[in-house]
Amino acid sequence: MSEIGKSLVFFFQYYEEMTRLYSEGGTIPGIDAKPDRKSILEKVDEVGRAAGVEAYSLLIACTSDWLTKLEAKNVARISSPRRKAIEANFGMTLDVRSPNEKQSLSPLKRQMGLHFGDDGLLPWVWSRGGVQVERKIFGLLPANVERFASKAYGWNGGAVVFSPIKIPWETATHFTLDASAVIDEAKQALEILSPQFLDAFLNGW
Amino acid sequence: MSAQFGRADRFICDLQKVCAASQAFTGSEKFLSNLDRVHQVELGMGGMIPQIAPSTLGELDKVFKQAKIEAISQIGGSDYLEKLPANHPLRCSVSLFGSLDFGLRETAHTRTLAWLMDPFANHGFGVSLLWVFLKLVFSLDDDFQIEKAEVRSEVSGDESRDRVDIHLSGMWTRSGGKVESWLVLVEAKIEADESLDQCGKYESQFRQGIKSADMARLIFLTTDGRRPTSASRHKWDSLSFIRLVSVFWKESHALMGMQGLEFLRLYVTGVLTDVYNIQCGKLSSKDHVYLIGDFLSPGSFGGKRDE
Numbered sequence: 001m002s003e004i005g006k007s008l009v010f011f012f013q014y015y016e017e018m019t020r021l022y023s024e025g026g027t028i029p030g031i032d033a034k035p036d037r038k039s040i041l042e043k044v045d046e047v048g049r050a051a052g053v054e055a056y057s058l059l060i061a062c063t064s065d066w067l068t069k070l071e072a073k074n075v076a077r078i079s080s081p082r083r084k085a086i087e088a089n090f091g092m093t094l095d096v097r098s099p100n101e102k103q104s105l106s107p108l109k110r111q112m113g114l115h116f117g118d119d120g121l122l123p124w125v126w127s128r129g130g131v132q133v134e135r136k137i138f139g140l141l142p143a144n145v146e147r148f149a150s151k152a153y154g155w156n157g158g159a160v161v162f163s164p165i166k167i168p169w170e171t172a173t174h175f176t177l178d179a180s181a182v183i184d185e186a187k188q189a190l191e192i193l194s195p196q197f198l199d200a201f202l203n204g205w
Numbered sequence: 206m207s208a209q210f211g212r213a214d215r216f217i218c219d220l221q222k223v224c225a226a227s228q229a230f231t232g233s234e235k236f237l238s239n240l241d242r243v244h245q246v247e248l249g250m251g252g253m254i255p256q257i258a259p260s261t262l263g264e265l266d267k268v269f270k271q272a273k274i275e276a277i278s279q280i281g282g283s284d285y286l287e288k289l290p291a292n293h294p295l296r297c298s299v300s301l302f303g304s305l306d307f308g309l310r311e312t313a314h315t316r317t318l319a320w321l322m323d324p325f326a327n328h329g330f331g332v333s334l335l336w337v338f339l340k341l342v343f344s345l346d347d348d349f350q351i352e353k354a355e356v357r358s359e360v361s362g363d364e365s366r367d368r369v370d371i372h373l374s375g376m377w378t379r380s381g382g383k384v385e386s387w388l389v390l391v392e393a394k395i396e397a398d399e400s401l402d403q404c405g406k407y408e409s410q411f412r413q414g415i416k417s418a419d420m421a422r423l424i425f426l427t428t429d430g431r432r433p434t435s436a437s438r439h440k441w442d443s444l445s446f447i448r449l450v451s452v453f454w455k456e457s458h459a460l461m462g463m464q465g466l467e468f469l470r471l472y473v474t475g476v477l478t479d480v481y482n483i484q485c486g487k488l489s490s491k492d493h494v495y496l497i498g499d500f501l502s503p504g505s506f507g508g509k510r511d512e
Contacts, residue, residue, distance in 0.1 A: 005254060006257065006259075006262060007255075007257050007262070010262050010265070010266075014265070014266075014269045016493060016494065016495060017269045017272065017273070017495075020495055024429045024431070025431075026429065026430075026495075028272050028276065028495055029272075029275065029276065029279065029498070030271060030272030030273075030274075030275035030276060031268060031272050034268075040264075040265070040268055043261050043264065043265055044265065046255065046257060046261065047257055047261065047262065047265065049255060050254060050255040050256075050257050053254045053255065054254055057254065118491075131306050151306060151308075154308070154309070154479060154482050156309065156396055157306065174259070175262055
């Protein structure tokens with residue numbers, strides 16, 4: 001993959017408009033008043049759907065090696081990401097369980113993922129236990145790893161977010177951005193979520 | 206005897222088949238997931254990505270730029286913040302619940318909303334906020350007077366553990382002296398999704414009260430004003446937090462000097478900050494222009510496409 005999809009770049013260049021019109025099905029007064037409103041909204045939907053597919057494609061390129069490595073180490077049972085959910089949410093959420101844990105016997109306690117935002121890609125982990133548990137997750141990470149508490153991003157308690165993999169949406173001309181640098185940086189960033197980390201994340205406290 | 210052996214044999218045979226099938230399924234699911242990943246990375250998406258014509262993006266580019274210019278002008282220009290009164294929630298940087306890390310806690314919000322609308326609470330507002338709320342949800346004119354009201358939070362209509370977030374009931378007098386009973390149920394969602402058949406259960410739990418009231422509304426209160434998925438869609442009206450706090454704040458001129466006004470101001474700032482990520486108190490290049498429009502002029506902003 002050499003380029004990030006143009007629809008995806010467009011989506012994040014016009015994040016506020018696309019979220020409102022496409023993701024939330026809302027309206028914008030300046031567009032609502034237009035006689036060709038219907039055709040504009042059809043185009044918004046078309047671009048939104050294409051952006052979701054392009055987001056999926058980029059996320060797979062970023063996470064494929066990392067997931068294969070984690071699976072080979074067998075420290076955790078990681079759910080297979082659902083394509084439709086990734087396309088709709090512009091992000092990948094993975095349930096993480098101990099290899100021996102029966103899915104039906106206990107409620108989900110750990111998740112991790114990679115989500116698009118208006119400044120790039122955000123890797124994150126989440127544990128049940130609210131904001132108190134975030135300190136414990138911090139303790140599992142090397143001191144030099146930049147991490148943020150859920151509050152910094154307005155997320156639910158128990159989430160720890162890592163430094164964003166910057167995607168310079170605003171700088172793209174004609175909605176063209178190189179993908180390779182983003183993929184390389186994402187692969188590097190995801191090394192934080194190593195088999196050792198996952199082992200500690202599941203069993204370390 | 207032989208019949209008994211036959212049943213047991215068949216049971217074991219079926220059990221083995223089911224186990225084998227479920228193992229094969231798990232394996233094949235994993236295989237397909239890996240295959241999909243390899244396909245994505247090694248072969249690219251090919252024709253699977255919908256192709257969008259550059260002219261489509263160009264056209265939307267123009268439309269969005271123009272829409273933003275109009276929205277900025279509608280909220281009062283790029284220096285809109287300076288034009289607002291000094292005590293306006295958008296100019297305040299303190300969130301009521303933010304300091305407690307309760308900014309997204311649903312029960313903190315619903316208990317607060319119930320308290321704000323309770324005419325007997327010690328905020329000093331009397332029926333003011335309840336009146337604007339009823340006017341909003343029942344789409345009433347100004348010609349009604351609240352005679353009797355009870356506002357409770359986390360109420361169950363039966364023995365079950367399911368509790369609706371806010372239960373409001375009472376009587377009003379409308380023009381011509383007509384006395385009517387009313388009932389409103391509010392179910393709020395901030396980040397969580399509805400549980401299985403959640404809203405449907407409330408419809409059943411409170412069926413008697415809904416039927417016996419002269420007028421009843423079921424309100425699904427969310428960040429984006431979406432419809433509930435766990436109920437008969439036509440029975441629930443959707444409302445967004447931003448619309449509600451906008452209506453409350455518009456009433457603040459009538460609450461000057463009341464004990465609870467500062468609480469209301471910090472609560473409204475909290476909703477804007479914590480629930481909607483608006484950076485209150487300062488202008489920012491990342492200002493959510495349309496959300497700010499939803500708050501400042503809810504009549505012209507904030508609708509849903511299918512309305």
